[in-house]
Amino acid sequence: MPLPYPSGWFCLALSREVPAGAVVNRRFMGRDVVLYRTRGGVLRVVDAHCPHLGAHLGAGGVVDGEHLVCPFHRFAFDVEGSCVKVPGGAPPRATLAQFTVRERSKIIYVWHGHDAAPPAWEPSELPDDRFAPAASWSTLLASHPQEVMESFVDYQHQPIVHNVSLHEVTPPVDEGPLLRISFSAAIRLSVRLATITVEQGLVLSGLGLASGEVTLHQVGMTLGVVLMATPVGPWQTHLRVAVVTEAASRADSPRLRKAASMSLSAVAGQALVRTIAHQMGQDARIWNRKRYEPNPQLTPGESAIGQYRRWVRQFYPPDTWPTGTS
Numbered sequence: 001m002p003l004p005y006p007s008g009w010f011c012l013a014l015s016r017e018v019p020a021g022a023v024v025n026r027r028f029m030g031r032d033v034v035l036y037r038t039r040g041g042v043l044r045v046v047d048a049h050c051p052h053l054g055a056h057l058g059a060g061g062v063v064d065g066e067h068l069v070c071p072f073h074r075f076a077f078d079v080e081g082s083c084v085k086v087p088g089g090a091p092p093r094a095t096l097a098q099f100t101v102r103e104r105s106k107i108i109y110v111w112h113g114h115d116a117a118p119p120a121w122e123p124s125e126l127p128d129d130r131f132a133p134a135a136s137w138s139t140l141l142a143s144h145p146q147e148v149m150e151s152f153v154d155y156q157h158q159p160i161v162h163n164v165s166l167h168e169v170t171p172p173v174d175e176g177p178l179l180r181i182s183f184s185a186a187i188r189l190s191v192r193l194a195t196i197t198v199e200q201g202l203v204l205s206g207l208g209l210a211s212g213e214v215t216l217h218q219v220g221m222t223l224g225v226v227l228m229a230t231p232v233g234p235w236q237t238h239l240r241v242a243v244v245t246e247a248a249s250r251a252d253s254p255r256l257r258k259a260a261s262m263s264l265s266a267v268a269g270q271a272l273v274r275t276i277a278h279q280m281g282q283d284a285r286i287w288n289r290k291r292y293e294p295n296p297q298l299t300p301g302e303s304a305i306g307q308y309r310r311w312v313r314q315f316y317p318p319d320t321w322p323t324g325t326s
């Protein structure tokens with residue numbers, strides 16, 4: 001693999017995919033992990049294999065109250081990962097390895113740090129839990145998060161691949177693990193909403209997450225857009241797109257207004273997700289077959305890519321810095 005796994009926050013699921021009592025399987029960085037939520041609502045992401053004799057907890061494991069119970073010998077683990085109950089006897093001092101997990105805007109992220117380093121920042125600039133995905137889409141790519149996120153500073157491909165005119169407004173601003181990108185774009189939503197011109201920003205939050213806001217002036221609505229690239233295996237990336245809105249839980253507005261704005265934001269959210277999914281499909285044709293180019297020959301108009309390549313180095317251990325980022 002020409003690029004190692006980067007440190008950062010990576011999406012494993014939307015919150016609604018893991019309701020109370022659920023046990024859900026995912027691949028993450030070449031291994032199996034299990035997400036579960038207790039009856040009391042506590043979310044955990046753990047190593048898929050039981051520390052007793054290695055059974056797969058996502059293959060028959062169940063939530064019992066606040067415990068996750070292994071299907072093989074019914075060892076029960078609490079939310080700290082400790083084995084607290086075994087049938088007929090004292091529990092051994094077995095511990096189930098856990099990942100650091102966050103839920104933001106009803107999206108579930110886990111942290112990956114090199115040498116088990118703790119989180120160095122928080123996952124998203126859309127922290128408010130009143131926001132929830134109104135629409136989402138995902139696909140599996142033969143690519144790496146660094147390659148996917150690079151497309152947001154690659155302005156030259158926009159008119160060619162997407163037939164979209166997108167211009168850099170100011171150079172990217174490096175804020176440690178965040179990279180602020182601002183551009184103007186004319187986007188045509190794939191419903192009868194007219195072409196909208198957005199002058200906007202996108203914030204890369206490590207290599208797993210990009211978020212921003214899109215304002216639809218015609219309908220006076222702002223939608224949050226979250227693009228998430230999760231490395232599931234070597235050169236395999238699960239790409240998710242979600243449009244989040246707050247209308248769904250704006251409890252203080254009159255009922256009818258709430259219902260109307262909910263359906264409008266759902267329609268707009270779905271249109272925006274369709275538009276982004278269409279563009280990502282166009283990118284995927286390139287991403288799935290391209291190779292990583294460690295020493296790109298950039299034109300003077302592509303300085304944002306050079307800046308991006310320097311910024312990404314912080315997400316890899318120094319001895320594994322990808323070439324071409326100096």
Ligand code: FES
Nearest residue numbers: 050052053070073
């Ligand atoms: S392997 Fe899980 S309880 Fe034995």
Ligand SMILES: [Fe+2]
Nearest residue numbers: 151161279283
């Ligand atoms: Fe693109």
